[in-house]
Amino acid sequence: GENVEQHPSTLSVQEGDSAVIKCTYSDSASNYFPWYKQELGKRPQLIIDIRSNVGEKKDQRIAVTLNKTAKHFSLHITETQPEDSAVYFCAASLNEKLTFGTGTRLTIIP
């Protein structure tokens, strides 16, 4: 099955700076890579995703890059704001089944 590793587990960033979270996956057949934001006690919310036929996708302050050769993908948040503080999860889909990373607790320091 698929295995997803996520780093770092915690990340503190000054407000206005950028944050980068990285994930690697094990199965080259995985073809869909979503990112979720989860606030305390809430459900995971999809914030951005990328398919395996695309190298980069951007949505306002959030971008995701995918390197299929290296089997890794990254989340980039620019101009961070206090409301970006949350736990972020990456995931990889193999045969339509999502395997999640272990999460990154992002704290934005005002």
Place this chain on the structure above:
Amino acid sequence: NAGVMQNPRHLVRRRGQEARLRCSPMKGHSHVYWYRQLPEEGLKFMVYLQKENIIDESGMPKERFSAEFPKEGPSILRIQQVVRGDSAAYFCASSPMGLAYEQYFGPGTRLTVT
């Protein structure tokens, strides 16, 4: 257009009791996934069901856990003889056609075993 519903939102059970968690998918969705999230951890796939069929239960513990998605009514995740280690948030997600990019998560059920 209601989203995915889960109930109860919070459930407290004593060790040895049974827990039943319900998931009502979005209208028109016939595929349901259950995930478990232990404290301070990521979501782990448990089971994938279509109406009246279990498609993939590779993430389900071999004992005490079962799931169903009947022709009528919600999907049920059943945990028999609960133990402290079952304390977790259980999320379901529904999908119209079973594709990963169209999974919509419910609010979760937080199970506490005392």
